[in-house]
Amino acid sequence: MTSREVCAVLPGDVDDASVPSGGNRYDRRLCEELAASGRPVREVAVHGSWPRPGEAARAELGRALAALPDGSVVLMDGLVACGVPEVVVPEAGRLRLAVLVHLPLADEPGQADLNAGERKVLEAAGAVIATSPWARDHLIAHHGLEPSRVHAVAPGTDPAPLASGTDGAARLLCVASVTPRKGHDVLVEALATVAHLSWHCECVGPLGRDAGHVARLRRAIAGHRLDGRVELAGPLTGKRLEDAYAGADLLVLASRAETYGMVVTEALARGVPVIATSVDGVPDTLGWDPSGAVPGILVPPDDPAALGAALRRWLVEPELRERLRASARLRRGALPGWDDTARRMAAVLSRLRRDQSFPGRVGASPQGGANDRD
Numbered sequence: 001m002t003s004r005e006v007c008a009v010l011p012g013d014v015d016d017a018s019v020p021s022g023g024n025r026y027d028r029r030l031c032e033e034l035a036a037s038g039r040p041v042r043e044v045a046v047h048g049s050w051p052r053p054g055e056a057a058r059a060e061l062g063r064a065l066a067a068l069p070d071g072s073v074v075l076m077d078g079l080v081a082c083g084v085p086e087v088v089v090p091e092a093g094r095l096r097l098a099v100l101v102h103l104p105l106a107d108e109p110g111q112a113d114l115n116a117g118e119r120k121v122l123e124a125a126g127a128v129i130a131t132s133p134w135a136r137d138h139l140i141a142h143h144g145l146e147p148s149r150v151h152a153v154a155p156g157t158d159p160a161p162l163a164s165g166t167d168g169a170a171r172l173l174c175v176a177s178v179t180p181r182k183g184h185d186v187l188v189e190a191l192a193t194v195a196h197l198s199w200h201c202e203c204v205g206p207l208g209r210d211a212g213h214v215a216r217l218r219r220a221i222a223g224h225r226l227d228g229r230v231e232l233a234g235p236l237t238g239k240r241l242e243d244a245y246a247g248a249d250l251l252v253l254a255s256r257a258e259t260y261g262m263v264v265t266e267a268l269a270r271g272v273p274v275i276a277t278s279v280d281g282v283p284d285t286l287g288w289d290p291s292g293a294v295p296g297i298l299v300p301p302d303d304p305a306a307l308g309a310a311l312r313r314w315l316v317e318p319e320l321r322e323r324l325r326a327s328a329r330l331r332r333g334a335l336p337g338w339d340d341t342a343r344r345m346a347a348v349l350s351r352l353r354r355d356q357s358f359p360g361r362v363g364a365s366p367q368g369g370a371n372d373r374d
Contacts, residue, residue, distance in 0.1 A: 004039055004040060005039075005040040005041070005042055005072075005073070006034065006039060006040070006041050006042070006073050006074075006075055006349055007041075007042045007043075007044060007068055007072055007073065007074045007075070008027070008030075008031050008041050008042070008043050008044065008074075008075045008076075008077075009044045009046065009061070009064065009065075009074060009075070009076040009077060009080055009081070010027050010031075010043060010044065010045045010046070010077050010080070011023075011024065011027075011045065011046070011047075011048075011050050011077055011079055011080055012045045012046055012047030012048060013047070014027050014028055014045055015028065015045075017235065017237045017238075018206070018208075018235055019206050019208070019209075019235065020205075020206065020235050020236075020237055021177060021206075022102065022155070022260070022261075022262040022263070023077065023079060023102035023103070025155075025262065026100075026102065026131065026155050026262070026341075027077055027100075029155075029156065029158075029338045029341070030338070030341060030342060030345060031043060032338070033156070033338045033339055033341065033342035034342045034345065034346060036339075036342075037339070037342050037343070037346065039342075039346055039349075044064045046060055046061045046064060046080055047060070048060070048061070048080075050079045050080050050083060051079055051080075051082060051083025051084075051105055051111070051114055052083055052114075053083070053084065058084055058087055061080065061084065061087050061088075062087045065087070065088070065091040065095065066091065068091075068095060070094045070095070071094070071095070071096060072095050072096065073095075073096045073098070073349055073352060073353050074095045074096065074097050074098065075098045075099075075100060075129075075345075075349065076088070076097065076098070076099050076100065077100055077102070078099050078100055078101035078102060078103075078105075078118075078121075079102065079105075081099050081121050081125075082099065082101070082105050082114065082117065082118035082121045082122070083105060083114050083117060083118070084117070084121075085117040085118075085120040085121045085124075088121050088124070089120055089121060089124045092121075092124035092125060092126075093124075096126050096352045096353060096355065097124070097125045097126050097127075098125060098126060098127040098128070098129060098348065098349060098352055099121060099122060099125045099127075099128050099129070100129045100131075100153075101122070101128060101129065101130055101131075101135070101139060101259075102131055102259065103257075103259050104118065104138070104139065104142060104259075105118050106118070106142075107181075107257045107259075108179075108181060109179075109180050109181060118143070119143045119144075122139070122143055122145055123143070123145070125149070126149070126352045126355055127149055127150075127151060127348055127349075127351070127352045128145060128149055128150045128151070129150075129151050129152075129153050129345065129348060130150065130151070130152050130153075130259065131152070131153065131154060131155060131259050131260040131281070132152055132154055132259055132260045132281035132284060132285065133152045133281075133284065134259070134280055134281035134284060135152065135259035135260065135280070135281055136150050136151065136152040138259070138280070151344075151348045153341060153344045153345050153348065154260060154336070154341065154344075155260060155262050155265070155338075155341060156335075156336055156337045156338030156339065156340055156341040156342075157265045157266060157268075157269045157335040157336065157337060157338075158266075158269065158337070158338065159269065159337070160242075160245070160266075160269045160270045161246070161270065162270055162271040162329070162332075163245055163246050163247070163248055163249075163270040163271055163272050164246055164247070165247065165248060165249040165272075166247060166249055167249070168249055168318075168321060168325075169198075169199075169249050169250075169314065169315055169318075169321055170198050170199045170200060170249060170315070171199075171200060171202075171247055171248050171249045171250070172199055172200065172201040172202070172248070172249070172250050172251075172252050172311075173201070173202050173204065173244055173245065173247075173248035173250070173251050173252070173267075173272075174187060174201060174202070174203045174204065174205075174251070174252050174253065174254070175204045175205060175241075175244075175251070175253075175263040175266070175267075176203075176204075176205045176253065176255065176263065177205045177206045177209055178203065178205050178206065178207050178209070178210070178213065178214050178217065178232065179209050179210045179213060180210065180213050180256070181255060181256050181257050182205070182253075182254070182255050182256075183253075183254030183255050183256050183277065183301065183302070184203060184217050184254065185213075185216070185217055185220060186254045186256075186301075186302060186303070186304050186307060187201070187203075187252060187254040187307065188217065188220045188221055188224065188226065188230060189220070189224075189304035189308075190254070190304045190305075190307035190308035190311060191224075191226060191229075191230060191308070191311065192224040192226065192304075192308075193304070193305070193308030193309075193311075193312070194308055194311050194312050194315060195224065195225070195226065195229075197312070197315045197316070198315075199229070199311075199315060200229055200231070201229065201230050201231065201252070202231045202233050202244060202248075203230065203231060203232050203233060204233050204234075204235070204236045204241065204244055205234070205235060206234070206235045207232060207234050207235075214232070217232070218232070245266065245267065245270050245272065246270070248267070248270075248272050249272070249321075250272065250273055250274070250275060250314055251263065251264065251267035251272050251273070251274045251275070251276075251296075252274075252275050252276070252307075252311070253274065253275075253276040253277065253282070254276075254277055254301075254307060255276070255277055255279055255282070255301070256277070256279065256301050256302060257279060257280055258277075258279055258280050258281060258282050259280055259281050260281045260282075260285055261276065261281065261282045261285045261286075262285075264276060264282065264285045264286055264296075265285060265335055267328075268286075268295060268328050268331050268332055268335060269332055269335055270332070271325065271328050271329040271332050272328060273295055273296045273314075273321075273324035273325055273327070273328045274286055274295065274296035274297075274328070275296055275297045275298075275299065275307070275310050275311065275314065276296060276297075276298060276299075277298070277299055277300065277301040277307075278298035278299065278300060278301070279301045282298070283298055286298065287331060287334075288331070289327045289328075289330035289331045289334070290330055290334065291327075291330065293323070293327040293330075294327065295324060295327035295328035295330070295331040296324060296327075296328070297310045297313070297314070297324070
């Protein structure tokens with residue numbers, strides 16, 4: 001590796017269009033922008049069922065890390081790193097390791113047993129990167145991490161044309177993997193309360209991550225007689241996803257946990273207002289336009305009645321729709337790009353490279369770093 005090169009260790013499916021995710025998109029766009037800014041990036045994509053890989057994937061990751069020269073700057077996706085402390089921690093003493101945590105493992109239902117291993121990895125890393133100020137503070141509190149080693153580097157947003165929408169109200173879009181954390185079940189219950197109004201909701205996102213949850217969701221849709229009105233479209237990428245955004249009047253996100261919520265800014269980049277749960281990092285992601293107005297409506301999580309009431313207001317109050325749409329278009333102009341993400345990440349990695357407490361990262365008291373709350 002050259003002196004300025006960064007090794008990025010990514011999930012093997014980072015470019016798999018059948019399983020798109022916000023984490024994969026962040027990884028891909030970050031690597032592209034780091035390279036475009038003149039910082040060489042060597043990508044190592046490791047296939048496996050992360051964060052619970054089989055023996056072959058563990059061995060492949062171990063070989064990849066062992067092959068890196070001492071002192072190499074390594075940026076690891078937390079989905080790969082945090083479930084295998086027995087592989088990562090022994091290498092952290094000789095590598096300048098940064099771990100990018102898109103979502104703490106225990107925040108995903110059914111993964112509480114991975115919490116202790118994640119803590120070991122993050123304690124051993126020279127730097128920990130979260131995707132929002134809220135997520136940074138959450139990681140520090142949850143794992144008891146030294147604040148000077150934990151940084152917030154938010155996702156960027158690609159410029160996009162204004163969405164044309166349909167009639168200005170009726171086309172609802174939800175972009176999220178169909179898993180319990182994303183709250184599609186809450187969304188369906190909320191939509192049932194406005195079934196007497198005119199709307200169509202397209203749910204875009206992978207359907208293969210929790211087959212039981214998807215089956216229950218389909219039963220709920222049928223039970224409320226919403227077949228044909230709530231569409232589980234599966235994953236969309238490229239032009240098909242662009243077309244879904246272009247035809248949307250409103251983005252709806254019913255998540256139970258969300259460190260950032262990239263789909264919120266992707267909607268705002270097209271001037272599309274948002275109804276979302278006021279959970280975790282979402283309120284800051286939705287933000288405010290330059291006048292101080294919020295370009296959407298925030299509702300409590302796990303509350304179908306509150307979400308249904310917000311949807312009803314959107315559907316029956318044209319003045320509200322116009323106000324939120326105007327705010328979304330103003331907010332659109334203030335969204336940072338991926339070049340900003342790459343610049344902030346490069347600053348973190350440069351500090352890590354200069355950290356005088358290396359070698360011997362494991363158990364050391366960090367001397368370098370910065371309290372980035374961007």
